[in-house]
Amino acid sequence: MAKSSDKSAKGKVTGSAGRFGCRYGRFVRKRVAEMEKISRAVHRCPRCDTESLQRKGTGIWGCRKCGYKFAGGAYQPETPGLRVALRAIERSGVVVEEKKQ
Structure with missing residues (x-):
């Protein structure tokens, strides 16, 4: 036993x-x-690539280092749907430029 x-x-x-x-x-x-x-959890910032991204509110994410703030998923910065869309954009060859502040 x-x-x-x-x-x-x-x-x-x-x-x-x-x-x-x-x-x-x-x-x-x-x-x-x-x-x-x-x-x-602390996530990786898409702009400065440091692990300093935190959830500010529902779907709002902000980097503590560079101050970058963006809308993402409710509980994770990148949703599975966003990953699929980015992969499709990348395969099509379309260049997406980030808006400068």
Whole structure:
């Protein structure tokens, strides 16, 4: 028989979703914890290429180093749809210039 230390907790969710306790179900808490982990992480700035990009609000992202502010996904700066669109633009050969401030 296995010791209790060998077993892993099946439904235990720690981290930011721990504030919900036993409410809302295991998979909802797991999904919320994963989403908040991604949104609160520090991401790479598309302009200055440093890891200083933070979420300012829903879909608003700002770089702490260069001050670059742009609209992106609600919980991550680049959505999967944006990646597909950028890949299609890159393949077509269209040159997209960034607007200078």
